[in-house]
Amino acid sequence: MSSSTDFRVGLIGYGPAGAVFHAPLIAAARGLRLNTIVTANPQRRQQALEDHPGVLVETDSAKLFERAGELDLVVVATPNSTHDALASAALEAGLPVVVDKPLTPTAERGRALIEQARRRGLLLSVFQNRRWDNDVLTVSRLLDEGRLGDVHRFESRFQRWVPTPKDTWRDRGAPGEGGGVLYDLGSHLVDQALRLFGPVRSVYAELDERRPGVEVDDDSFLALTHLNGVRSHLWMSKLAAQSGPRFRVLGNRAAYTKHGFDPQEAALRSGRRPGESGWGVESEQQWGRLGDGEHDRAIPTENGCYPAFYEALARALRDGTAPPVDPTEVVTGLEIIEAARKSSAEAAVVTLAPETATPR
Secondary structure: OOOOOOOOEEEEEHHHHHHHHHHHHHHOOEEEEEEEEEEEOOHHHHHHHHHHOOOOOOOHHHHHHHHHHHEEEEEEEOOOOHHHHHHHHHOOOOEEEEEOOOOOOOOHHHHHHHOOOOOOOOEEEEEOHHHHOOHHHHHHHHHHHHHOOOOEEEEEEEOEEOOOOOHHHHHHHHHHHHOOHHOOOHHHHHHHHHHHHOOEEEEEEEEOOOOOOOOOOOEEEEEEEEOOOOOOEEEEOEEEOOOOOOOEEOOOOOEEEEEEOOOOOHHHHHOOOOOOOOOOOOHHHOEEEEOOOOOOEEEEEOOOHHHHHHHHHHHHHOOOOOOOHHHHHHHHHHHHHHHHHHHHHHHHEEEEOHHHOOOO
16 A cells, blocks of 8 residues: 555546546545556547546556556456456456446356455455435335335336447447446346345346347346345336336335436536535435325435445455445346346246345
8 A cells, every 4th residue: 555545546447437437436535546547548548637637547457457566456447348357357466456337247257256356365346336326225214214114016217218329339249248238227226126125036037129230138127026025127228218217116004206316427427526515415306205195295315425335445445344345246136137138038037046046
């Protein structure tokens, strides 16, 4: 570690994930200091220098690993197909690693990466930032308070309107590259369902390629049956000109319905930074509603808090505490995604293996 109190961070990738999410959140986190950004794109190199004066910019990750002794953490924010190779190289260089979601394209490769980190005695975590979305935090609060009663159905949507495919790996890459809405958006929805309602015993899925020219799913649906009996219905799409509720949670005492997205992503894209007044605060007009058939009222939304991830990461590096996201939980999500692909291909419900459906 450096002579200062801050851990020095190398960020690989300065596309939307690196530039919009990781770099600003790292820069705002107490105990972390953005030291190096890796990007081969000339425009992104210039943008990185303008966004973060004084930060080193490398064109190749190999150059970053040659300077491993000058760093304390590596963050991988590159295309999905490169996650495990870059994370593995960082671990071999003796550096703790944060990987943007999904951890790897397959559960098997994820387990191998976890084992490598264990052998090296190094921290490995995954940037599942939407655990700190305002709507997830609000539902978690309502569950803790018992205001919904026993939940029997959870509906979750992450839908966008992008009728013309973009010329990127997310829309036009080969299926093995980890593109498509199941990996991109479903990684969040599955993770949130697991966090709120626990292990899953069976999966049914419909994965479709609707837009001309795409080779990966762009309009998909998952039905998860949790061990506790809750059924999660998850929709993800790039062809939703009108979206349904972000969340609808049905219990035997009340239901909660929430529209709209957490404002943090839009704030980051507009150039706002964590720590500014009103960060993560949602307007009253966007609050969800809690009702029981006779009474219905707006419920204040919890403040979203993406900065919590890197604040907890800094504590884990400093104190040896658990990372903010356990990678074994993420591998469970990858197993559900793989079961969804199998379900869609076979038009059948897939029952998960006992080790997947059992809390770890």
